Amino acid sequence: xxxxxxxxxxxxxxxxxxxxxxxxxxxxxxxxxxxxxxxxxxxxxxxxxxxxxxxxxxxxxxxxxxxxxxxxxxxxxxxxxxxxxxxxxxxxxxxxxxxxxxxxxxxxxxxxxxxxxxxxxxxxxxxxxxxxxxxxxxxxxxxxxxxxxxxxxxxxxxxxxxxxxxxxxxxxxxxxxxxxxxxxxxxxxxxxxxxxxxxxxxxxxxxxxxxxxxxxxxxxxxxxxxxxxxxxxxxxxxxxxxxxxxxxxxxxxxxxxxxxxxxxxxx
Numbered sequence: 430x431x432x433x434x435x436x437x438x439x440x441x442x443x444x445x446x447x448x449x450x451x452x453x454x455x456x457x458x459x460x461x462x463x464x465x466x467x468x469x470x471x472x473x474x475x476x477x478x479x480x481x482x483x484x485x486x487x488x489x490x491x492x493x494x495x496x497x498x499x500x501x502x503x504x505x506x507x508x509x510x511x512x513x514x515x516x517x518x519x520x521x522x523x524x525x526x527x528x529x530x531x532x533x534x535x536x537x538x539x540x541x542x543x544x545x546x547x548x549x550x551x552x553x554x555x556x557x558x559x560x561x562x563x564x565x566x567x568x569x570x571x572x573x574x575x576x577x578x579x580x581x582x583x584x585x586x587x588x589x590x591x592x593x594x595x596x597x598x599x600x601x602x603x604x605x606x607x608x609x610x611x612x613x614x615x616x617x618x619x620x621x622x623x624x625x626x627x628x629x630x631x632x633x634x635x636x637x638x639x640x641x642x643x644x645x646x647x648x649x650x651x652x653x654x655x656x657x658x659x660x661x662x663x664x665x666x667x668x669x670x671x672x673x674x675x676x677x678x679x680x681x682x683x684x685x686x687x688x689x690x691x692x693x694x695x696x
Contacts, residue, residue: 491596
């Protein structure tokens with residue numbers, strides 16, 4: 430009788446353990462399915478949504494200013510963007526929402542764009558490539574920026590949930606796929622280099638290289654990539670400035686879409 434009771438208890442314990450494991454496995458499968466549905470829906474939305482900027486317009490603008498002096502890039506590109514109907518553009522001197530804390534007025538934002546000291550730049554580390562970046566537009570699904578690399582650098586483009594296209598304005602860029610043969614692609618001023626979704630390249634950039642870069646996709650996911658570079662260099666101001674500019678751009682974007690919605694349906 431004792432042996433039979435022990436067997437029954439052991440069977441019950443085994444059944445309980447199997448039930449717990451089955452419940453956990455079911456929970457894991459449900460969680461994986463939910464994540465899969467969310468990611469698939471997000472991927473589909475990013476594929477079919479309307480974007481503010483035309484890649485053809487950005488490429489033509491890059492070709493227009495390729496080979497010119499870097500001192501005119503910001504002012505000239507800002508002029509072309511404001512003349513277009515692409516959407517809200519971040520002022521060259523804007524620190525984002527930090528402007529409100531510093532009490533900067535509209536007069537401050539009217540400084541001459543030719544004065545480089547008034548243009549806001551972010552120091553960045555792109556997978557080992559040291560440079561600086563100025564955002565013309567930044568949202569959760571789209572960005573347009575001018576990237577400058579003062580010294581020769583070699584690094585990785587890393588994996589991004591974005592399609593990106595950069596026009597070489599000055600200097601040069603070489604790249605090759607990390608998983609393929611060592612065949613180099615060389616890009617001179619006026620040429621366009623494209624980085625697809627989750628495509629990783631080894632990139633070599635010559636000194637004094639300037640790139641006009643445009644990307645579509647989940648830009649917010651790439652913020653972590655930037656933050657890791659800043660933290661590795663003990664740079665704590667750049668992440669704050671990046672968040673300030675991103676929040677400012679998001680608020681302006683929401684206001685612009687709200688205004689368009691109002692004009693479309695209520696006027």
